[in-house]
Amino acid sequence: MNDADFLLWVRGPGMIIAVAVFVFGVLVRFLEMWLLGKNVDLAEPKGAAFGAGVRTMFTRSAPCGEEMCDGGFVLFSSWAFHIAFVLIFLFLAPHILFLKSILGFGWPALPKALMTILAIIGIISMVALLVHRFFHAVRNFLGKTVDYVAWTATFLPLLTGYLAAHSPLFGYSMSLALHILSFEIFIVLIPFTKLMHMFTVWVARYINGAAFGRKGVAV
Amino acid sequence: MPDPFMTLGEKLALQGVTRRTFLKYCTSLASLMALPPAMAAEMAEKLAKSTRQPVIWLSFQECTGCTESIARSHSPTLESLIFDAISLDYHHTLQAASGGAAEAARLASMKEHYGKYILVVDGAIPMKDGGVYSTIAGISNYDMLIDTAKGAAAIIAAGTCAAYGGLPHANPNPTGAVSVSDIVKDKPIINVPGCPPIATVMTGVIAHVLTLGALPELDEQKRPKVFFGDTIHDRCYRRPFYDQGKFAKTFDDEGARNGWCLFELGCKGPVTRNACATLKWNGGASFPIESGHPCLGCSEPNFWDAGDFYRALPEPAGKVLTTAAAAVAAGAVIGIAAGAIGRRKKAKAAAERKPVTSDDLK
Numbered sequence: 001m002n003d004a005d006f007l008l009w010v011r012g013p014g015m016i017i018a019v020a021v022f023v024f025g026v027l028v029r030f031l032e033m034w035l036l037g038k039n040v041d042l043a044e045p046k047g048a049a050f051g052a053g054v055r056t057m058f059t060r061s062a063p064c065g066e067e068m069c070d071g072g073f074v075l076f077s078s079w080a081f082h083i084a085f086v087l088i089f090l091f092l093a094p095h096i097l098f099l100k101s102i103l104g105f106g107w108p109a110l111p112k113a114l115m116t117i118l119a120i121i122g123i124i125s126m127v128a129l130l131v132h133r134f135f136h137a138v139r140n141f142l143g144k145t146v147d148y149v150a151w152t153a154t155f156l157p158l159l160t161g162y163l164a165a166h167s168p169l170f171g172y173s174m175s176l177a178l179h180i181l182s183f184e185i186f187i188v189l190i191p192f193t194k195l196m197h198m199f200t201v202w203v204a205r206y207i208n209g210a211a212f213g214r215k216g217v218a219v
Numbered sequence: 220m221p222d223p224f225m226t227l228g229e230k231l232a233l234q235g236v237t238r239r240t241f242l243k244y245c246t247s248l249a250s251l252m253a254l255p256p257a258m259a260a261e262m263a264e265k266l267a268k269s270t271r272q273p274v275i276w277l278s279f280q281e282c283t284g285c286t287e288s289i290a291r292s293h294s295p296t297l298e299s300l301i302f303d304a305i306s307l308d309y310h311h312t313l314q315a316a317s318g319g320a321a322e323a324a325r326l327a328s329m330k331e332h333y334g335k336y337i338l339v340v341d342g343a344i345p346m347k348d349g350g351v352y353s354t355i356a357g358i359s360n361y362d363m364l365i366d367t368a369k370g371a372a373a374i375i376a377a378g379t380c381a382a383y384g385g386l387p388h389a390n391p392n393p394t395g396a397v398s399v400s401d402i403v404k405d406k407p408i409i410n411v412p413g414c415p416p417i418a419t420v421m422t423g424v425i426a427h428v429l430t431l432g433a434l435p436e437l438d439e440q441k442r443p444k445v446f447f448g449d450t451i452h453d454r455c456y457r458r459p460f461y462d463q464g465k466f467a468k469t470f471d472d473e474g475a476r477n478g479w480c481l482f483e484l485g486c487k488g489p490v491t492r493n494a495c496a497t498l499k500w501n502g503g504a505s506f507p508i509e510s511g512h513p514c515l516g517c518s519e520p521n522f523w524d525a526g527d528f529y530r531a532l533p534e535p536a537g538k539v540l541t542t543a544a545a546a547v548a549a550g551a552v553i554g555i556a557a558g559a560i561g562r563r564k565k566a567k568a569a570a571e572r573k574p575v576t577s578d579d580l581k
Contacts, residue, residue, distance in 0.1 A: 002439075002440065002520060003490075004490065004516075004519045004520050004521060004522075004525065005520065005521065007490060007525075008521065008524070008525050008526065008536060011526060011532075011534075011535055011536040011537070012526065012535070012536035012537040013537060015535040015536070015537055015539060016535075016537040016538070016539060016542045019535075019539050019542055019543050019546065020542050020543070020545070020546040021546075022546075023542075023543050023546035023547055023550060024546040024547075024549055024550040024553070025550070026550070027546070027547060027550030027551060027554050028550050028553050028554040028557055029554075030554065031550070031551065031554025031555055031557065031558050032554055032557040032558050032561060034558065035554075035555065035557075035558025035559065035561065035562060036558060036561040036562060036565060037562070037565075093464055093466065093483075094482075094531070094532075094533035095533065097483060097531045097533050097534055098533045098534055098535070100534075101530070101531075101534040101535060101539075102535070102539050102540055102543070109464065111464060112462070112463075112464045171450075172450060172452065172489045172490055173489075173490040176489070176490070176532060176533075180533075
């Protein structure tokens with residue numbers, strides 16, 4: 001299989017397999033969680049659930065003052081790569097073309113120079129977080145293989161995308177193919193790893209906060 | 220009738236081409252092939268002294284576009300003069316002889332120049348059903364290739380069909396078409412892909428073999444690196460617009476009128492290696508992108524099956540939406556089933572739950 005064949009495979013059958021696994025997996029997990037339901041809480045409420053739930057969606061997103069914040073480094077780096085990742089995925093011109101071909105509509109792109117800066121910020125932030133995890137005793141202890149798999153699956157689309165756009169080491173065909181393949185691996189892993197948090201994070205935080213609020217716990 | 224032993228220099232002089240003009244041509248050819256400047260004079264000297272190189276040209280499953288590209292130059296160029304100066308001993312489109320006489324010319328040349336002639340092949344070779352889908356004088360393309368390749372010094376696979384199978388090889392490939400290098404394994408092969416290939420690239424390759432007596436440096440797909448080292452995108456004059464993010468969205472919008480990048484209209488320039496953007500076509504007049512059309516990637520393997528010509532490279536080549544719909548249906552069924560199993564387990568656990576009382580703690 002040469003570069004052109006490889007690119008064609010990842011754009012065609014590879015993408016179809018990845019999208020099928022992604023859509024199937026995410027839907028199964030959602031339905032499984034939703035249909036299982038929650039037990040009805042028969043206790044007398046001691047506070048408002050809704051406000052606490054909404055408040056928790058924000059407070060858990062900026063846990064400053066807690067030990068895990070590490071003087072803002074983890075908070076800043078985590079937000080930086082998340083924002084970079086989402087903005088690049090949604091607003092880089094070639095990505096919009098990709099999404100438009102599936103959704104049937106597109107939107108204006110952000111300047112490529114801004115995308116480049118975001119990609120560099122994203123890459124540096126992720127590497128810094130990984131290094132930090134190695135040297136942080138608690139995080140190192142808590143880190144499991146699946147966490148590093150998720151990190152790698154997230155990091156590779158950023159790195160290969162940057163290389164494809166700026167210095168295609170293996171030629172443009174191979175660089176683009178590797179970038180698309182890394183994206184396919186990323187979406188295939190979403191339903192089966194902690195990457196699923198991209199769909200569940202806000203709901204989970206709301207439910208946690210609402211449960212605490214109902215019990216009268218300050219959040 | 221010209222003297223068959225006349226050198227190229229003598230022939231060019233006879234046709235009014237000055238030494239100065241010829242040197243200029245050789246300098247540009249040497250430059251084009253990334254040879255040292257000193258090689259230009261040596262190339263001119265060797266080319267001028269060379270006698271007519273015997274060439275046998277086999278046309279198999281093809282459309283004659285490759286021959287048209289090279290033989291019907293825009294005007295009588297030096298390239299065409301050099302083609303006049305090779306001894307094209309067999310080419311069933313161009314030669315006057317036909318039938319048995321044509322085949323006799325091929326066999327005679329093969330015998331006389333055994334081990335020395337250059338074999339040019341355009342067109343793919345059908346392999347299905349014993350190769351019956353393309354025959355010449357009752358001989359299948361496969362048999363003729365095997366027979367003629369035996370005595371060839373080198374083989375030039377001219378055009379995408381000969382180099383990679385091309386259009387005959389495209390899905391569903393009803394004739395089982397394959398490329399020259401799929402069949403011939405024991406001869407040096409130079410692939411000069413393109414649909415059609417650029418005439419200057421063909422003459423450049425032949426000039427290289429004639430002057431240096433060796434094949435040009437080839438890449439992993441057996442293409443001369445000097446002509447196929449860069450992508451169209453690397454050398455495209457619209458590249459600055461790509462870097463600036465300025466793209467034509469349709470063929471008649473403001474971007475198209477301003478000559479912006481055609482990437483979003485499906486241009487395959489970034490993944491296509493060829494010299495179109497530098498050598499251009501029709502006497503250097505233009506090339507497809509300059510005419511406002513995206514590159515189709517015609518010099519790449521399987522270009523015909525590489526997805527929609529007008530679909531941008533980042534777009535999926537398959538039916539993703541249909542797949543996603545099927546995945547939603549399957550996911551809904553399995554998800555509901557998994558949910559039902561979960562609920563049953565939950566209900567069972569609740570039914571079997573034995574509350575802990577203070578008596579249990581005594």
